Amino acid sequence: MIDIIIRYLLFLLFPPVMLGIVNRVKAIFAGRKGQPILQTWRDIAKLARKEIVLSSTTTWVFLAGPAVGLATMLIAGSLIPFGPFRSPLGFTGDLILFAYLFGLARFFTTSAALDTGSAFEGMGASREVTFAFLTEPALFLALLSLAKLSGSLDLNGVLLGPAGGFSPTTVAPLVLVALALSIVVLAECSRIPVDDPNTHLELTMIHEVMVLDHSGPLLGAITYAASLKFFILSTLLLHVVTPPSTGIAALDWLLFAAELVALSVGVGVIESIMARFRMRRVPWFLTGALLCSGSAFVLLVR
Amino acid sequence: MSNMVMVLAAIAVSAASGLPSLLSRSRAGQVASALVLGAGALVGVAGLIPVFGPSSPISLVAEWGLPWGGFSVGLDALGGIFLLPVFIIPTLAAIYGLGYRDVRDHPEGGRGFDVFYGLFVAGMALVVVARDATLFLLAWEAMALSSWFVASAESDKAEVRRAGWVYLVATHIGTLLLFAMFSLWKASTGSFALVSAVAMAPGTAGMIFVLALAGFGLKAGLVPLHMWLPGAHANAPSNVSAVMSGVMIKLGVYGILRMTSLMPRPELWWGWTLLALGCLTGFAGIAWATGQADIKRVLAYSSVENIGIVAMGGGLALLGRSLGRPTLILLGMGGALFHVWNHGLFKSLLFMDAGLVIHETGTRRLESLGGLLKRMPVAAALFAVGAIAISALPPLNGFAGEWLIYLGFFRGVSAGTGPGLPAAAAGAAVLASIGALAVAAFVRVFGTVFLGSPRSPSPSKKGNASRRSAEWLMTAPMLLLVLACIVVGLAPGLVLPAIGAAAAEWGGLRNEGLTLVGLADFSWTLPLALALLVLASGIYGLFVLSARRGRKTARPTWDCGYAEPTPRMQYGASSFSEFLGRSLSFVAVRIRKSEPPEGAFPATGSFSSKAPDPVLDLAIRPLASLARRLMPGMRFLQKGQTQLYLAYILVATVILLALGAATS
Numbered sequence: 001m002i003d004i005i006i007r008y009l010l011f012l013l014f015p016p017v018m019l020g021i022v023n024r025v026k027a028i029f030a031g032r033k034g035q036p037i038l039q040t041w042r043d044i045a046k047l048a049r050k051e052i053v054l055s056s057t058t059t060w061v062f063l064a065g066p067a068v069g070l071a072t073m074l075i076a077g078s079l080i081p082f083g084p085f086r087s088p089l090g091f092t093g094d095l096i097l098f099a100y101l102f103g104l105a106r107f108f109t110t111s112a113a114l115d116t117g118s119a120f121e122g123m124g125a126s127r128e129v130t131f132a133f134l135t136e137p138a139l140f141l142a143l144l145s146l147a148k149l150s151g152s153l154d155l156n157g158v159l160l161g162p163a164g165g166f167s168p169t170t171v172a173p174l175v176l177v178a179l180a181l182s183i184v185v186l187a188e189c190s191r192i193p194v195d196d197p198n199t200h201l202e203l204t205m206i207h208e209v210m211v212l213d214h215s216g217p218l219l220g221a222i223t224y225a226a227s228l229k230f231f232i233l234s235t236l237l238l239h240v241v242t243p244p245s246t247g248i249a250a251l252d253w254l255l256f257a258a259e260l261v262a263l264s265v266g267v268g269v270i271e272s273i274m275a276r277f278r279m280r281r282v283p284w285f286l287t288g289a290l291l292c293s294g295s296a297f298v299l300l301v302r
Numbered sequence: 303m304s305n306m307v308m309v310l311a312a313i314a315v316s317a318a319s320g321l322p323s324l325l326s327r328s329r330a331g332q333v334a335s336a337l338v339l340g341a342g343a344l345v346g347v348a349g350l351i352p353v354f355g356p357s358s359p360i361s362l363v364a365e366w367g368l369p370w371g372g373f374s375v376g377l378d379a380l381g382g383i384f385l386l387p388v389f390i391i392p393t394l395a396a397i398y399g400l401g402y403r404d405v406r407d408h409p410e411g412g413r414g415f416d417v418f419y420g421l422f423v424a425g426m427a428l429v430v431v432a433r434d435a436t437l438f439l440l441a442w443e444a445m446a447l448s449s450w451f452v453a454s455a456e457s458d459k460a461e462v463r464r465a466g467w468v469y470l471v472a473t474h475i476g477t478l479l480l481f482a483m484f485s486l487w488k489a490s491t492g493s494f495a496l497v498s499a500v501a502m503a504p505g506t507a508g509m510i511f512v513l514a515l516a517g518f519g520l521k522a523g524l525v526p527l528h529m530w531l532p533g534a535h536a537n538a539p540s541n542v543s544a545v546m547s548g549v550m551i552k553l554g555v556y557g558i559l560r561m562t563s564l565m566p567r568p569e570l571w572w573g574w575t576l577l578a579l580g581c582l583t584g585f586a587g588i589a590w591a592t593g594q595a596d597i598k599r600v601l602a603y604s605s606v607e608n609i610g611i612v613a614m615g616g617g618l619a620l621l622g623r624s625l626g627r628p629t630l631i632l633l634g635m636g637g638a639l640f641h642v643w644n645h646g647l648f649k650s651l652l653f654m655d656a657g658l659v660i661h662e663t664g665t666r667r668l669e670s671l672g673g674l675l676k677r678m679p680v681a682a683a684l685f686a687v688g689a690i691a692i693s694a695l696p697p698l699n700g701f702a703g704e705w706l707i708y709l710g711f712f713r714g715v716s717a718g719t720g721p722g723l724p725a726a727a728a729g730a731a732v733l734a735s736i737g738a739l740a741v742a743a744f745v746r747v748f749g750t751v752f753l754g755s756p757r758s759p760s761p762s763k764k765g766n767a768s769r770r771s772a773e774w775l776m777t778a779p780m781l782l783l784v785l786a787c788i789v790v791g792l793a794p795g796l797v798l799p800a801i802g803a804a805a806a807e808w809g810g811l812r813n814e815g816l817t818l819v820g821l822a823d824f825s826w827t828l829p830l831a832l833a834l835l836v837l838a839s840g841i842y843g844l845f846v847l848s849a850r851r852g853r854k855t856a857r858p859t860w861d862c863g864y865a866e867p868t869p870r871m872q873y874g875a876s877s878f879s880e881f882l883g884r885s886l887s888f889v890a891v892r893i894r895k896s897e898p899p900e901g902a903f904p905a906t907g908s909f910s911s912k913a914p915d916p917v918l919d920l921a922i923r924p925l926a927s928l929a930r931r932l933m934p935g936m937r938f939l940q941k942g943q944t945q946l947y948l949a950y951i952l953v954a955t956v957i958l959l960a961l962g963a964a965t966s
Contacts, residue, residue: 051852052845055859057755059675061686063845064838071837075830091826096708097696100737104695107741111686114749114873116859117673122873125749129742130882136738137731144727147716153709202862213860217848221841283885294731301723 003085006253011077014257015227016040018234018264022191025268040227047220055213057117065112066214066221072105073228079155080235083256084245086156095143095155099136102188105225106132113210120202124210127279131194131206134286135184141293142177142184146240148300149173159239174240176296181237183289185267187282189230192271194282204279234263306362306377308349309431312389315342317424320417323405332405335416336396339423343389346427350389353382354800359807361433371494374434379804380563381430383639384556387646388430391548392423394779398654399541401775402661403455418451422545425449429553435484435494442480446473446521449550453538465533468918472520472530479517483561486510498564507565511572514561515579522554524613525583528606529918532594535602536666540657543598547605548650552642555612559638562620563808570624570721577617577725581732584610588739589890592746592879593913596666597656600747601649604692607736608645612638614729615707618714621722623809628816630722631809632802633710636818639801640703644790648691648700651783655685658776659751665758668750668875672757682752684780689744691787694737697831698791706822708733739882746878755869792831794824876911883913891916 027034615638622630714726802818
């Protein structure tokens with residue numbers, strides 16, 4: 001019971017902090033002092049109080065986009081185990097639902113973008129739906145490799161691995177799976193080198209340009225949902241790369257939080273030392289993820 | 303036995319349902335025809351229900367004087383899965399058709415239409431119950447020809463005639479292949495009866511499988527045999543497109559499944575082939591769909607995709623049978639059959655919705671549409687549900703069906719070794735990619751048709767505006783279909799036993815302990831779907847409250863500082879898929895013509911892009927025109943007289959008989 005409470009407190013409160021850490025790391029690299037770690041929370045709180053400006057072109061779809069986007073992330077967060085702690089839900093085949101919830105969110109957020117009738121938001125939506133046809137199979141092949149390793153068909157079993165942890169002989173495929181999942185995290189969460197969350201030119205944006213016309217609480221919900229997505233996919237990746245459980249619940253929670261912080265720092269470092277790819281190179285980068293998880297699978301079944 | 307009689311009676315009533323319309327060329331006749339068809343469907347469905355229970359298959363054999371075989375019909379769970387949509391969907395489409403094609407607006411083509419529509423339904427039903435090759439082929443041809451007549455109902459348009467011609471040729475090539483297949487069947491089993499063959503030489507069995515795949519694949523639309531499908535579906539009246547796409551092409555799948563269930567243990571390469579073809583069909587179909595400029599062609603290519611998904615499930619089940627893995631059989635075949643039902647529901651819904659849009663605006667071109675949500679809120683909401691369902695997104699029925707197939711792939715991977723394993727992994731990855739592309743294709747259609755602002759000045763309303771009843775006649779069947787999508791999506795457990803029975807029957811597992819219901823636990827769908835719904839609508843409600851609080855000033859979309867954005871500046875359908883099209887250039891061909899604006903004061907500039915069908919437009923059409931250049935030398939054989947062609951047939955038959963006598 002206490003684990004469930006910690007789980008949801010962490011899941012609902014921590015994600016915006018992760019974005020704060022990423023920004024702080026980038027600021028330090030740039031020689032700036034940087035914004036407070038809690039800045040994303042402050043932004044969300046402020047946006048929640050502001051009024052919504054609606055374009056006369058928009059319809060109910062415009063509001064449904066952020067609503068479904070946030071709701072799907074809340075459900076997806078309940079399906080995945082955090083660190084060594086099993087998810088409260090969990091059933092055979094939940095990993096398929098998990099992956100498809102992101103598709104449902106994508107359907108609504110891209111539709112909401114098209115609802116504004118703006119060329120720029122259409123552009124963002126078009127890019128968003130394009131990348132998925134490469135990231136989705138990469139994600140599925142990664143999950144298949146883990147399913148093969150663990151012999152399980154639910155997220156708890158697949159991600160927590162066999163009872164004694166993954167055996168050392170499977171290091172090579174696991175490294176490839178981790179590489180694939182890292183690329184998926186960067187792409188799905190609109191980070192550099194796929195997308196630049198801080199860019200100021202609409203023509204080069206993906207996620208940011210889709211939400212140009214969303215304001216006030218709508219934008220707040222989108223920002224919050226984006227941070228939840230970052231949290232969830234990071235958790236997925238952490239399952240592959242982190243040490244096994246210590247056996248003491250309190251220590252495990254601390255360890256899990258530390259891992260999330262470390263991953264946020266890592267993303268911040270990547271964003272500081274890399275430039276964004278040109279748009280037409282992004283599909284090739286994502287193909288790399290597909291190749292990594294495909295090779296992992298080949299290594300496992302050879 | 304009485305069930306069989308009920309189904310046969312339903313078929314007879316369907317076949318005769320066009321008579322009222324033929325005799326009284328009036329609105330009353332048209333309504334009466336739809337009612338008769340509906341009555342027949344009710345009888346048929348009532349007769350069908352017991353086949354999903356524990357009872358054994360029913361059959362009926364009668365002599366009817368043809369030398370090749372008796373009038374042999376049967377009913378079983380596998381047939382029942384295909385027969386149920388055959389009865390239900392055409393009835394809904396006929397009610398829709400009362401609004402869509404009011405006979406008072408179509409005095410020219412109204413008469414024959416209902417007659418052939420009834421024959422079309424009867425032909426499809428007879429295909430499913432036939433248990434003798436001769437009867438099967440007769441029913442198959444009745445279905446093919448009558449569907450050609452209803453699909454070409456608007457034959458005053460050149461485009462319709464062209465598409466009809468391609469369909470007619472394609473379907474007859476398919477029938478020829480089926481003649482070859484059934485001849486081999488006769489040679490191998492000793493009769494034309496379609497009953498389980500005990501043993502068969504591997505070579506012959508493989509040949510029969512290949513011929514079935516080609517002959518039935520032509521009807522189902524397996525790539526590269528799909529070439530007739532987009533044109534025929536797009537150019538048929540929308541109520542006919544709904545039936546062709548939702549029901550008829552599935553009978554091609556039925557043929558493949560029926561033949562494979564009758565043959566002894568399949569070889570490994572059968573499953574591989576079907577799975578590979580399914581992957582190709584699914585991926586290419588949806589990749590092509592994303593580039594189409596015509597709303598109905600998008601839906602047609604999406605049907606190709608969905609047939610691919612069904613074939614993937616079927617391929618997995620065939621592999622399961624070769625490898626002796628009942629879980630793969632049940633999950634693969636269960637997913638395939640579930641998807642047959644689901645696609646029947648959402649694809650006919652989407653075609654009807656597209657028809658509603660065409661009825662309202664008079665155009666099928668995506669680039670001329672836009673902003674229709676405000677004008678047609680109900681159609682938009684129904685389309686949104688259909689689009690989510692067909693993109694296989696939770697919590698609707700499309701996801702439930704694909705979930706079974708995924709589960710089969712994952713089981714094939716996690717618990718297996720050997721040849722099934724890489725196939726299952728590749729299948730899962732391709733299915734994931736197809737799912738992402740389906741979202742892209744349907745967001746594109748939903749966005750360009752219903753969202754944003756109108757791209758062309760509001761076209762005048764077609765037809766007689768005073769007939770408000772037409773809208774209700776068209777919307778009511780769609781509401782039923784949407785309801786079915788939602789109910790099946792939230793509670794797949796309701797239909798799973800029937801699907802499981804059919805899958806078990808196909809795999810010869812009817813009396814085993816293992817069932818599909820035991821393998822696939824759907825108890826999570828309802829609670830999770832409700833949680834999602836409550837969360838989403840709760841957040842939506844908060845947004846609405848917050849939006850009410852603000853000042854009410856209608857502003858245009860910001861659009862990055864343009865003073866006056868016009869609807870023509872929106873992202874259109876082709877711009878939306880431009881980036882995707884470039885990324886998919888390894889499978890989808892796009893022909894672009896552009897004259898970019900030049901100089902400091904550009905006067906003109908233009909851009910156009912086309913997405914030709916790689917098989918029909920780039921392979922078959924060039925070959926056909928080559929043939930037309932080379933063939934005039936043979937024209938002396940052609941006099942355009944039917945009697946002459948019949949004489950050719952007679953002469954050929956005599957020569958064949960003589961050859962047969964000489965060789966035996």
